Every structure is written in structure tokens, then in C-alpha cells.
Amino acid sequence: GPTNSLGISVAGGVGSSLGDVPIFVATMHPAGLAAQSQALEVGDQILSINGVSTEGLSHTEVDALLERASGNIELQVATRDDFADSLEENIMVGFTDDPRPLECRTITLERKSAGLGFSIVGGFGSPHGDLPIYVKTVFGKGAAFVDGRLKRGDQIIAVNGQSLEGVSQEEAVGILKRARGAVDLTVLS
Template sequence: MSPTMEEGGENSDPLTCPIIPGRETTIEINKGKAGLGVSIVGGSDSLLDAVLVHTVYEQGAAAKDGRLWPGDRILSVNNHSLRHATHDEAIEVLRNTPGRVHLTVHRDENRWGSRSESDVYDIYDVQLVKKSGRGLGLSIVGRKQEKKAVDIELHRGSDGLGFSIVGGHGSPHGDLPIYVKSVFSIGAAAVDGRLRRGDRIVSVNGEKLDGYTHEEAAEALKRRVSRIVLRVVP
């Protein structure tokens, strides 16, 4: 058997192997003078809790290589794990890579069909024009802060709880906590007024959701009849 072929004839050479959706794949990219040419989003200090490829720039080595796509999760860089890295730590690791870069990545096999269900943030390109002698007058926000959990008591009526969730163990972006995706205009959450998009749900009536899949968390919410106590981290 060829050293670059796995059983069954699959190419395992990091220089040429394809990224197979649903599997962790290690690829090698030669940066050259152009640089790697990718930007990232997320990190352990964000709601995504994972480092994802945001943009693959046309002039960079990754674009010329052709295998890395926006939305791919970067698990490690040259054996340096990014599974629990903050955004800044991930950037620092990528900046200090040598000419040959080994990336271990994971691509969700249903990514194109489920992206709209999984995105936590809306991303916009904004052009800012700086006037002479003036600053831009903005600050960067959105970094997750340590906040205390609060209890929100909801009473389910005929309109239901009135919110949807995202995330969970085994989600398209990895093993994530359970977050509030949307709060509908009708339902118990809208009547109460405290639950917000992006809130992390820690427990439902004392039942901790740590390690729950999306389906298990949804079931925990569905099987509670009337009085619901959500412990959330805003």
C-alpha cells in the first residue's frame, strides 16, 4: 500500500488529500511569499467557541491550494491545538507559522444546508473613511465577558415558550453550549421580556444542559409543561 494512501484507496498525503466533510483532515500548505491568506472568526472567548475560517483571500497560498473553505473549523496548526484557543491566541499561532503549514480542519458534511440554522452572528462589510485629525470613534465589542447566571421563570401558554435555540454537542461547528437563537414576537419569552438572542441556557428546571445535543436540549424544553425556570448567562 502506498504510504500516502489509506486502506480503501483514499489519499492521505497532506499535500494533496481532499478535505472530506465530516472528518478531521490534515492538510499541508506552502505559504511562500504570498502568505497563508486567510482570516478567522470565533475562538473560545466568543459565542462560536471554535476557530473558523472567515475569508480565503484570492492572492494567498490557501486560495491557490484550493482546499480550505470559509466555514471550515481549524482544530490545530502545526500540532498546536486551537480547540480551546481564544481568538487572539489563534491569530498569534497563525502569524508565527513557518513556510510549511500543517492545518487539521473539520468541515461539516451538511454545512451548506445548515449554515443559516447555525450562525450566531450576522457579518457585514463596512467601509470607514477616517478624516484627518480625527479618530474613527469606535470600539470593538462582542467579546464574551464573565457574567453571573440568572434565573428566568416563564409560564408556557397557548403560544408556547416563543424562542428557538442553536448549538449543542456535535453541532456543525463542534461541541457548543446551548444558546438562544431567536426570541419570537409572541410567546412566553416575549411576554416576560428578559430573554435575549445569544443568551446561553445553562439549565431547564434544574436539569443541566452540559453535553446535550441540540435535539436533547429541545426535548428538555418541550417536555416541561407549564412553569419553566431557565438558568441563563446573558
């Protein structure tokens, strides 16, 4: 289980079994500071810890950063419902001026015979716990590649306005397969 004072364990990161995806909160110990402060949620992305960016780190390296951190821990996070309020307790969630904050946008892809051209990972009940749906691979042909905006690690929040929150990977695949013609993807990237 988690050995840091926040009581969280993380997943994702460079070289993870999900591919190179952002670092996110995988589990929270109910007695940990993070759970008690209610400012972090499972699935939140951790962008930096005490000013150290998690970009390009493995989850093992991020675990080590969290273990060494004590006292006031400043986390920059991107939550599924936009940005968290700052935490009380002795956790501070700080927002530095990140040059590219996570933004939610809509990408419309025209489904051709080759399909939408990307695969997904994560979802409710995944081997790594209940996660958001992430883009795993954008194939070298297909609508997503031609469009050029969808990237590996992007979180897909909704398809044609239908929220993917709480759906399994299988259900999300079904929703994407059933979508015909112009498909609106709401994406956090």
C-alpha cells in the same frame, strides 16, 4: 485548520450561520498552545484579544486578529464553568474589568399555549462541532418575549435544573417541550 500560534479556530460572530452570536472556540489543535495550557475549552466565548473586543466582529475578522497576535496573547474568555484560571505557557488569559461580565442567572418563564417563544441552536454534534445550547431567536410573541430577559446569543445551561451539557439540539428541544408550567432556565448572558 487553525493557522494561529494558539492552535484554535473560532466560530460564531456577526453574520455567522448561527446568527449573530458571541465568538466561541470551535476547535483546538491538540499540539497548539491553547490545548497544552488546558486553560481554554471548546465552547468558551472569546470576549477580547489583546484588549480588542470581539463584539460586532465576524469570525473571519477574529481569525485574522489571532493570526497577527504573537508572543504574549491576552485573551479575555468566559468559560462554561465560570472563568478560567490564568494560563501559563506564553499565553496569558487576562481579565479586564468588563462593564458587563457574563453572569449566570435563572429566568423563570410561564409556559402559555404559544409555548416558550424562542428557538435554539448549537448542541452536541451540531454542524459546527460540539457546542453549548444557544438562543437563536426570541419570537415576537410568547413567554420569552413578554418576559424580556432572554436575548439572542444567551447560552442555556440548564432547564428546571437539568443540565444541557453534552445534549444535542434535538434533545434540548425535547427537554424544553416537555417542561410544563413555570420553566426555570439557567442562562449565561
